[in-house]
Amino acid sequence: MKIHLIINPSSGKESGARSGTELADILSARGHIVSRSYTEKKGDGTAFAIDAGKRGAELIVACGGDGTVNEVVHGMAQAEERLPIAIYAQGTVNDFATQLQLPLEAEAFADMIDRNKRMVLDVGRMNDRTFLNVAAFGAVSKIGHEVDVEAKTMLGRLAYVIEGIRTAPDLLNTPMPMRITMDTGEVAEGDFLFAGIANSRSVGGFSHFAPRALVNDGLLDLIIIQRTDVVTLGQILMRLRSGEHIEHEGIAYYQASTFEVTAENETAIDLDGEEAGVLPAKVQVLPAHLPCIIP
Template sequence: MQQAMIIINPSSGKEDALEYISQAEEILQNNGYMVTVNETAKEGDATRFCITACREGYELVVSIGGDGTLHEVINGMIDQEHRPRLGIVPLGTVNDFARALQVPLDPGQAIAALTSSRIQPVDAGRLNDRLFGNVVAAGSLAETLSGVSSDDKSRLGAFAYFKEGFKELAGSGNPAHSLTIQYDGGIWEGESPLFVAALTNSVGGFEKLAPGAQVDDGLLHCFIIKDLNIFNTLTVSISLLLGNLKDHKDVIYFTASHVTVSSPAPVRTNVDGEEGPALPIRLSTLPRYVQVIVPEEE
């Protein structure tokens, strides 16, 4: 009999996570799985549970929670020879990974889609000695984004990030730091308030950040926002909404499989929506590393 592990964060989303356990358990049992349910209680639990699932040969791990929980689950797969298939039930407020893979944002529909036979191989990102599923941001605006409240994210969706970003720009005028970004054969040095490296098209709920990004293209889609002021922030924001950010005159866009970012200043990062390590960071991709269950094609 195949084994499935449900990893659920009971604090995710609007805290109605527990309602979905029996629904997911039933659908998996009806599909021939022996199901183990693990509830997380604190940071790191989802990673530990997923490590167990890898070591014990589980065929399937289902992450029920937000992008933070998913990030932790994916980190359990680092350096594991056996990696279970991954099912996603999004309960967070942003759910970028689900958006990028067309997994339904409605949890009931996402649970129903766990029986799909369609598997999408997805790149994982490597940041120093850990993994990420979707995005790494660095710079003073990235630090600000870590502070966006769940309440604002629920109320304003992706626009919560604009609100915090504008607040930061209005407060400090010019929050750029000196960054050195080395990628494959190139190097960029200059002042920037924000560097973003994305694996998928959806970042912060904006589904058109990198419209050309494929989840299995083996590439980091990188954006350097050059020195910003409050006025061209508006035009950058509009480009972001229209999906042509990479063509904006104050944005440098490139793709690469290896990137390092450093700064003489103590700059922090944001990784998959949560606060990450300080610079310097080394980024790379692990092509087609995670096998994700996605809905059948219509």
């Protein structure tokens, strides 16, 4: 098989290059025709994915974190031919890989590729951008962008926790009035602490953040955390790991295929951990859009 690896060398505490090289060597030894490219700046993953398709790749492997996967998917979604993707998770959080229970070790990952079992995934679209895992809105979604690369390298997930604690007072006191209209006829309107439209269950490192989400059901799941006090927010966070948070009165949960999102104030958008402008936005599902290699 002709396989192209798109590698983010700075992912996984700077281990991305080493991990990508190891996987490439294993696949080559098994008889695959392997090529690779290394991202250096924003947008490289998208450009490399488009180019790999034109050069005859039969499989594209995204080797990096959620942001790298997002760029690669965005490039693949623009191609006329729907090539399959394999996601070799090397980032700090790796939400989508967690959802699919993808192998993290090179030999096991190569075994998965050789088995060539596939699932056709839904993909999200926000305005003219695609995303695989989540479109998030508001102050909370900005936490990841405040963590610098050096802190991620040294501390991993702990860097996000530290930044969240540091910025918590500002987050709780920043008004975020929003209105979200769905194709189901439902409308969510209010002052939200967080709003996220998810394709998979795993968001922000919480594997049950959107517990009803499926990656191939033709729907996206909207999770809203209402603005509240510190004590109530703590109660919600305590339930996140089990998925029981959606039963809390401070949470609103919806499923739909199209969402129109507006805000009174300038409100940031985050797609799979990457900055993507500000509201307003139209978010919709592209059902059965991307073949993916799975265990």
